[in-house]
Structure formats: structure tokens, C-alpha cells
Amino acid sequence: MAELSNRTLNGPPKTSFWLRRLWGLRFIFRPLETLDARTQAYGEDYRVSPPGSQPALVYFSSPQALEAIFTAKPEQLSVGQGNQILKFLLGEHGIVLLEGAAHQRQRQLLMPPFHGDRMRSHAHVIQDITGQEIREWSLGTRFKVRPVMQSISLQVILKAVFGLDGGQRYEQLRQALCQMLDGFGSPIGAMFLFYPFLQQDWGAWSPWGGFLRQRQQVDQLLYAEIRDRHHHPDTSRTDILALLMAARDSEGQPLSDVELRDELITLLFAGHETTASALAWALYWIADLPKVRTKLLAELETLNVAEDPDPVTITRLPYLSAVCQETLRLYPIAISAFPRVVKESMQVAGYALEPGTVIMPSIYLAHHRAALYPEPKQFRPERFLERQFSPYEYLPFGGGDRRCIGSAFALFEMKLVLCQLLSKCDFSLVNTQPIRPIRRGLTVAPSDQLQMQVTGIR
Numbered sequence: 001m002a003e004l005s006n007r008t009l010n011g012p013p014k015t016s017f018w019l020r021r022l023w024g025l026r027f028i029f030r031p032l033e034t035l036d037a038r039t040q041a042y043g044e045d046y047r048v049s050p051p052g053s054q055p056a057l058v059y060f061s062s063p064q065a066l067e068a069i070f071t072a073k074p075e076q077l078s079v080g081q082g083n084q085i086l087k088f089l090l091g092e093h094g095i096v097l098l099e100g101a102a103h104q105r106q107r108q109l110l111m112p113p114f115h116g117d118r119m120r121s122h123a124h125v126i127q128d129i130t131g132q133e134i135r136e137w138s139l140g141t142r143f144k145v146r147p148v149m150q151s152i153s154l155q156v157i158l159k160a161v162f163g164l165d166g167g168q169r170y171e172q173l174r175q176a177l178c179q180m181l182d183g184f185g186s187p188i189g190a191m192f193l194f195y196p197f198l199q200q201d202w203g204a205w206s207p208w209g210g211f212l213r214q215r216q217q218v219d220q221l222l223y224a225e226i227r228d229r230h231h232h233p234d235t236s237r238t239d240i241l242a243l244l245m246a247a248r249d250s251e252g253q254p255l256s257d258v259e260l261r262d263e264l265i266t267l268l269f270a271g272h273e274t275t276a277s278a279l280a281w282a283l284y285w286i287a288d289l290p291k292v293r294t295k296l297l298a299e300l301e302t303l304n305v306a307e308d309p310d311p312v313t314i315t316r317l318p319y320l321s322a323v324c325q326e327t328l329r330l331y332p333i334a335i336s337a338f339p340r341v342v343k344e345s346m347q348v349a350g351y352a353l354e355p356g357t358v359i360m361p362s363i364y365l366a367h368h369r370a371a372l373y374p375e376p377k378q379f380r381p382e383r384f385l386e387r388q389f390s391p392y393e394y395l396p397f398g399g400g401d402r403r404c405i406g407s408a409f410a411l412f413e414m415k416l417v418l419c420q421l422l423s424k425c426d427f428s429l430v431n432t433q434p435i436r437p438i439r440r441g442l443t444v445a446p447s448d449q450l451q452m453q454v455t456g457i458r
């Protein structure tokens with residue numbers, strides 16, 4: 001290790017302020033092309049900021065570096081600091097902004113409902129919601145894929161978080177959340193996240209002013225639900241809000257209403273757009289690639305869908321699993337894991353990093369290393385049947401003590417929704433030109449050019 005410790009990260013030379021801003025804009029509008037261009041020029045681990053500038057911004061995608069980052073001690077790296085960009089939406093008490101013991105406590109509380117039997121108890125909800133969507137279709141129906149998948153995943157996460165009897169407030173919350181998040185659904189909308197000086201309230205019709213009013217509406221609905229639950233406690237409830245309200249900290253104190261709000265919005269935000277975009281990509285590849293479709297349909301035929309197969313059997317289907325894995329490899333929804341800010345000087349893959357350095361663990365670049373994934377731009381699920389990848393080679397859900405708490409839930413939902421859609425309907429793509437990934441806030445999703453037509457209903 002000692003001889004590696006003098007390695008210097010490659011990166012762009014000192015350039016003018018404006019040229020750097022142009023690259024910043026390029027990253028917002030064409031994130032994947034920018035990452036590809038930089039890695040071609042500078043290698044798999046590189047710095048983005050000019051030499052010597054503070055704070056330094058560095059990208060890592062080699063397995064060696066990712067392992068060092070995901071196994072670093074909490075004293076070495078801060079994630080809460082790196083996620084400040086999300087504070088305007090998630091508040092400061094949601095799990096993604098917490099650190100240390102408070103963060104660990106929240107994770108221990110939130111993990112069980114998204115795993116094991118608690119997760120599997122949502123199977124029928126997922127299938128019912130998908131079934132409702134299908135019932136609205138007839139032969140020839142055309143639909144934009146991502147918004148429909150978003151409608152399914154938003155209803156699923158709302159029911160997991162609030163229980164089944166949300167009623168009118170649940171409906172209002174569904175609409176308000178959709179409107180609020182859609183504001184960031186394009187590269188121009190995403191600029192408000194990256195350039196805080198744009199966050200100006202110039203009235204309800206200005207983009208930021210509109211967002212603030214939508215956020216207020218969402219907050220009012222969340223606080224009204226929290227108030228109702230305080231006034232009418234029901235110990236038989238098993239939803240996530242009930243769980244959060246029953247939790248006590250080490251001093252026996254419950255979460256405050258503001259803490260509850262921040263945690264709820266975090267789960268709703270993290271838990272539905274991501275899954276919706278992943279589902280939309282999966283459907284795209286299946287519709288676009290006849291070989292993949294034929295293989296998948298043959299596998300699904302081994303289940304007797306009319307006899308309501310056990311959800312666990314569905315989730316264990318090897319080719320369906322490989323299709324979901326490859327979907328999340330080729331265009332990972334989160335192109336980077338959360339930024340990590342160096343707290344004390346440390347070494348990552350032989351590079352010395354100073355306190356204040358911002359580390360981006362690049363999921364997209366890790367998934368496009370040609371040595372591991374030959375022909376990385378091709379959709380080929382078989383690669384996941386032929387070999388296994390380590391958590392530092394394949395990481396659609398990030399890693400270490402920040403790894404996504406909803407990963408099992410998201411894959412469970414993807415597989416059940418895909419199985420139902422493909423068993424009940426045939427689809428074809430409306431447009432034949434390839435679908436480009438576009439930025440949606442901090443994530444990357446298929447553009448709304450992705451439309452399908454129902455060509456058969458069974």
C-alpha cells in the first residue's frame with residue numbers, strides 16, 4: 001500500500017470560471033455523456049475540480065476505491081453534510097441527513113418493514129394496484145410508460161407508509177406529491193437543485209414559488225395525518241407511520257412532529273420515483289429486444305398466473321431477476337451514491353484525500369467498466385446468470401452503512417409488477433427511435449418519448 005500512497009488523481013487543467021460552469025451545465029443536461037467523456041480522458045478515478053482547489057470534488061468507480069469508501073469508518077466520512085442539497089425538501093431530520101447514532105437508530109427502525117414477511121405482506125397491494133391500471137386499458141390504448149409506472153409505485157409506497165385506508169387525504173397527497181416532484185422532472189427543473197441562487201420565490205407562478213406552495217400543501221396534509229393519529233391512537237396499525245410514532249429514543253422520547261414529517265417525506269420521495277423509472281426502463285428493454293421478451297415470456301409461462309402464484313416464486317425466477325439487475329446496471333437510476341465528505345485525512349485506493357474533499361461514488365461508471373461488463377452499452381441479462389459481481393462492482397443501491405433501505409422492496413415490486421403486466425398484456429413501442437436517458441432531479445430516467453401501445457390483453 002505504501003508505494004501507492006503518492007498517486008495523484010487526474011483531472012481537467014485549471015480553466016476559466018466560465019468554462020467550468022459550461023461543464024457543470026453539460027453535466028446537468030447530458031449527465032451520462034459527461035461522465036463517459038471524463039472517464040475516457042482521466043481514467044476511472046478522477047478529480048473534477050481544478051488542481052489545488054478547495055473543496056476538491058472527486059469521482060471514484062474502481063472497485064478498490066469503492067470498497068475503501070463503503071467500508072470507511074463514520075468518523076472519516078460524512079454523508080449528512082454531502083446531502084445538504086436535499087434539505088429544502090426533506091428537512092434536516094430525515095434519515096438521509098442524519099449521522100452517527102441517530103442515523104443508525106433510524107435505519108434499525110426502518111429496515112424491517114421493507115424486508116422479509118413485512119415486505120411480502122404488500123404483495124397483494126402491489127398486484128391490486130397494477131391490476132387496476134390494466135383494467136383501464138383496452139386494445140390499442142397508448143400510454144406514457146414512466147408516468148404510469150410512477151402512479152403504481154406512488155400508490156404502493158403511500159399504502160406501505162400510511163396503511164390501506166388513507167381515504168381522501170391519501171388521494172390529495174398523491175396528487176400534491178406528483179405535482180411537486182414533477183417540477184424537477186426535466187434538466188431545467190433540476191437546475192434549481194444544483195444552483196441555489198435560482199431558489200427565489202417570485203410568486204406562485206415562478207418555478208420556485210410554485211414549488212414552495214406545493215411543498216406547503218404536502219406538509220399540511222402530512223401534519224394533518226400526524227395530528228389525527230395523535231388524537232386517535234390505534235395500536236393495531238402496522239404501517240410505517242404507526243411504527244415511527246411508537247418509536248422512542250435512548251431517553252424514552254418519541255419523534256417530534258417535524259421529525260415525523262421529515263422521515264415521511266424522505267420515504268415517499270426516495271421510495272417511488274426510483275422504482276418507477278426502473279420499471280419504465282425494464283419495460284422498454286423487454287419491448288425493444290425480441291430475444292429478451294421471448295425468453296422472459298417463456299419463463300413466466302412456467303408459472304400458472306391464473307392460479308395466483310406465490311409472490312416468492314415470482315421473485316426467484318432467474319431470468320426475471322437478471323432482467324431487473326441488468327436494467328439497474330445499464331442506466332442506474334441514481335447515477336451516483338450519496339456524496340461523502342472527508343472528515344479526517346484518509347487514503348482511498350492510494351490517493352491521499354484532505355478533509356473537505358467531496359467524494360462521488362459513481363454507480364454509472366462502475367457499471368460501465370468494459371473489463372467487467374463486456375459491451376457495457378448493450379442490454380444483456382445473461383451476464384448476471386453467467387457470473388456474480390461483488391458489491392463494489394455492482395451497486396445500484398449504493399453501499400456501506402448508507403446502502404438503500406428499500407432495495408429488497410424495490411426489486412420485489414419491480415418483479416411483481418413486470419410479471420403481472422407481461423402475463424396479462426402484450427405491448428409494442430410507439431416510437432421506434434432509441435429512448436434517451438434524461439435527468440429527473442438527482443436521478444436519470446427514460447424520457448417521456450417512451451410510449452407503448454397495448455397490442456393484446458389476456
Ligand code: HEM
Nearest residue numbers: 096270271274275278334337338397398399402404406410
Ligand atoms: C430502484 C429503486 C431504488 C434505487 C435505484 C435506489 C437507490 C438508492 C441509492 C443509490 C441510495 C444511496 C446509497 C448510498 O449512498 O450508499 C439510496 C438510499 C436510500 N433509499 Fe433507495 N433506491 C430505490 C428504492 C428505494 C425505496 C423503494 C425506498 C423505500 C423506502 C428507498 C429508500 C431509501 C432511503 C431511506 C435511503 C437512505 C439510506 C440512508 O441514508 O441510510 N429507496 N437509494
